[in-house]
Amino acid sequence: MMLKLVDVFGYLSVILRAGTLVFQSLLLGGVLFVLWIARPTAEAGTGDFAKVQAYSLRLLRIAAVGLAAMQAFYLYVNSAALMATAEIGLRDVVGANFFISGSIVFISALAVAVLASPHRKAAGRWLAVLVAVALSASVMTNHAASRMEGRASLVIVSFLHELATGFWIGGLPFLLMGLHLSRDRPTQWYITKRFSRLALVSVGVIVITGVGMSLSYIGSWQALYGTAYGVMVSAKALMLGALIALGGINFLLLRNCAPDAVMPRLRRLVEAEVGIGITVILTAASVTSQPPAVDLVNDTVTAQQVWSRIKPTWPRLGITALAQSSTASPERFLPPDSMTTPQTSIDGTPLSAAKLADIVESELNHHWMGLLVLLMGALALLARTGKAKWAEYWPLLLIGIAVFIIVRADTEAWPLGPQGFWATCLRPEDLQHRLAALVCIGFAVFELRVRRRKLENHPAALVFPLMCALGGALLLTHSHNLTNVKEELLAELSHVPMGILAVLAGWSRWLEIRLPAKDRGIPAWIWPVCFVLIGAGLLNYREI
Amino acid sequence: MLTLLLLAGLSQVAWAHAILMESKPALHSSVKGPEVAIWLRFNVRVDGGRSRLHLVGPNGAQQTLPLAKQTSPDILESQAGGIKPGAYTLQWQVLASDGHISRGEVAFTVI
Numbered sequence: 001m002m003l004k005l006v007d008v009f010g011y012l013s014v015i016l017r018a019g020t021l022v023f024q025s026l027l028l029g030g031v032l033f034v035l036w037i038a039r040p041t042a043e044a045g046t047g048d049f050a051k052v053q054a055y056s057l058r059l060l061r062i063a064a065v066g067l068a069a070m071q072a073f074y075l076y077v078n079s080a081a082l083m084a085t086a087e088i089g090l091r092d093v094v095g096a097n098f099f100i101s102g103s104i105v106f107i108s109a110l111a112v113a114v115l116a117s118p119h120r121k122a123a124g125r126w127l128a129v130l131v132a133v134a135l136s137a138s139v140m141t142n143h144a145a146s147r148m149e150g151r152a153s154l155v156i157v158s159f160l161h162e163l164a165t166g167f168w169i170g171g172l173p174f175l176l177m178g179l180h181l182s183r184d185r186p187t188q189w190y191i192t193k194r195f196s197r198l199a200l201v202s203v204g205v206i207v208i209t210g211v212g213m214s215l216s217y218i219g220s221w222q223a224l225y226g227t228a229y230g231v232m233v234s235a236k237a238l239m240l241g242a243l244i245a246l247g248g249i250n251f252l253l254l255r256n257c258a259p260d261a262v263m264p265r266l267r268r269l270v271e272a273e274v275g276i277g278i279t280v281i282l283t284a285a286s287v288t289s290q291p292p293a294v295d296l297v298n299d300t301v302t303a304q305q306v307w308s309r310i311k312p313t314w315p316r317l318g319i320t321a322l323a324q325s326s327t328a329s330p331e332r333f334l335p336p337d338s339m340t341t342p343q344t345s346i347d348g349t350p351l352s353a354a355k356l357a358d359i360v361e362s363e364l365n366h367h368w369m370g371l372l373v374l375l376m377g378a379l380a381l382l383a384r385t386g387k388a389k390w391a392e393y394w395p396l397l398l399i400g401i402a403v404f405i406i407v408r409a410d411t412e413a414w415p416l417g418p419q420g421f422w423a424t425c426l427r428p429e430d431l432q433h434r435l436a437a438l439v440c441i442g443f444a445v446f447e448l449r450v451r452r453r454k455l456e457n458h459p460a461a462l463v464f465p466l467m468c469a470l471g472g473a474l475l476l477t478h479s480h481n482l483t484n485v486k487e488e489l490l491a492e493l494s495h496v497p498m499g500i501l502a503v504l505a506g507w508s509r510w511l512e513i514r515l516p517a518k519d520r521g522i523p524a525w526i527w528p529v530c531f532v533l534i535g536a537g538l539l540n541y542r543e544i
Numbered sequence: 545m546l547t548l549l550l551l552a553g554l555s556q557v558a559w560a561h562a563i564l565m566e567s568k569p570a571l572h573s574s575v576k577g578p579e580v581a582i583w584l585r586f587n588v589r590v591d592g593g594r595s596r597l598h599l600v601g602p603n604g605a606q607q608t609l610p611l612a613k614q615t616s617p618d619i620l621e622s623q624a625g626g627i628k629p630g631a632y633t634l635q636w637q638v639l640a641s642d643g644h645i646s647r648g649e650v651a652f653t654v655i
Binding site: 008013049081085086087088092093095096097098101102140141142143145146147148289290291292296297340523 | 561563585587588589593594595596618631637639640641642643644647
């Protein structure tokens with residue numbers, strides 16, 4: 001029971017770490033925005049600065065309360081887990097490093113929440129001191145603090161990395177809010193220009209410190225693709241690349257176009273930047289749940305092992321197998337070659353017939369799902385060409401996914417298994433699957449209406465891209481175990497690219513809806529391609 | 545939806561940070577009793593005051609081992625006395641300096 005407690009708290013800790021990093025970044029970005037970017041100067045005039053400042057302070061207070069709440073919950077969860085599993089009292093927990101650091105972050109965040117008010121004119125420098133204290137304490141709960149070698153330099157590098165991340169990614173929501181609130185073009189232009197200069201410096205610091213940390217924590221090319229840590233860092237770097245690309249577009253727009261031409265596009269691009277930026281931070285939280293790759297001396301997967309798992313192979317799409325229940329007689333479900341050739345896991349352990357049947361069933365489910373997603377993407381691409389009106393009905397394939405979930409999610413229950421529909425209706429797992437199928441049908445109907453009746457200006461049209469992006473972010477935010485590190489990594493190698501593609505699909509669809517009509521061309525092509533690639537990835541998904 | 549299905553494949557979650565780099569007794573080794581010295585080296589600094597070692601004997605009985613004062617931030621040491629021949633499992637749980645809790649096992653035989 002106690003051991004299970006640590007497992008459950010493990011995942012919760014990743015979520016809390018993610019929340020902490022997001023709010024901490026908002027705090028850093030917000031303080032800099034209030035103290036420097038949105039501060040009126042003689043050059044910019046007075047403009048709408050007072051309004052932008054007041055609302056920025058409000059958002060800053062929300063971020064501070066969010067960070068304090070995350071820290072309080074983190075302290076409670078970590079202390080409870082430690083007290084329960086190590087059988088020690090609260091008095092013993094209080095002296096632990098994490099408790100001291102977490103308490104400092106908590107108190108600093110609360111103080112920011114109190115001081116961040118337009119009525120406290122002299123509070124500015126205190127805000128800066130408090131967020132610096134909060135960041136310093138927060139860094140003491142990441143990898144750098146526990147290293148045996150190079151601890152001091154890694155702590156400094158981590159501090160700079162998180163500081164630059166906060167200034168840039170954490171400042172983006174404040175910039176977006178500033179652009180939305182200010183009706184005055186010179187004010188918009190001024191804060192955007194200032195933010196752009198800051199972003200440029202921040203990107204440089206993030207890249208340099210990121211490379212420095214990678215050299216210390218990953219250490220070799222093989223560890224970059226052969227460990228979960230290396231793969232997640234690569235995923236983070238790829239998404240950072242997408243973010244830098246968007247930032248680069250903004251930068252070029254600011255340099256080359258007039259304010260009236262830039263601002264309508266810029267706001268939409270910043271919206272996508274905020275979304276992808278938060279996903280990068282969530283991925284960073286996932287990275288912190290793993291031991292650095294450099295420490296996994298005997299658990300790095302080789303290039304040959306990776307290739308043998310990801311090399312293109314014909315998918316399992318047998319209709320007969322699809323209609324069978326694997327639990328009644330697992331051997332019946334196995335492909336003929338598995339009976340003659342012994343199958344083993346990555347570490348050479350022979351797989352039992354039941355385990356093998358489970359794997360085959362899982363692969364079959366993934367492959368059929370992949371086929372449906374691939375078709376969705378292909379039809380969306382076809383519709384985009386404007387030469388096949390009927391392809392606009394691609395959301396109907398979501399109904400196919402719903403049917404698939406109902407039929408295949410539980411092969412012991414209706415319609416494949418012996419247990420009836422009503423008997424399994426209140427079982428949480430089956431209820432969850434059926435609700436998920438209903439959500440799919442809902443999406444199908446709604447997305448079809450968006451396409452056929454041109455509801456793209458309706459706010460609800462943004463639900464589908466948001467769900468795609470959220471799904472991708474969830475795939476990139478999970479904790480990791482050490483019971484079978486190599487299998488974990490191989491599973492990750494298939495899931496992480498799909499997570500990244502889902503995030504890109506979501507935000508490119510978002511941009512297609514939100515950008516001015518003449519700028520929608522490129523994003524309108526990106527998301528269907530992402531769907532095709534996700535489908536192809538699922539079709540090639542394998543567990544052995 | 546797709547995410548939920550994919551995440552189901554990653555359902556074995558755990559908190560994993562500290563790795564046991566080296567141990568005495570080593571994994572699947574044989575040592576002489578009845579006095580067995582325990583020595584564990586991790587990849588990170590661990591908080592000895594908030595870490596625990598348990599020894600599970602051949603009959604399933606579990607005893608908590610007292611930890612000696614740390615000689616290095618990455619090392620835990622203990623001494624098990626009165627150990628009879630048989631298969632044993634050393635269960636460790638450590639609190640890393642960064643606040644992560646990790647745990648693991650070392651199986652060995654006393655001859």
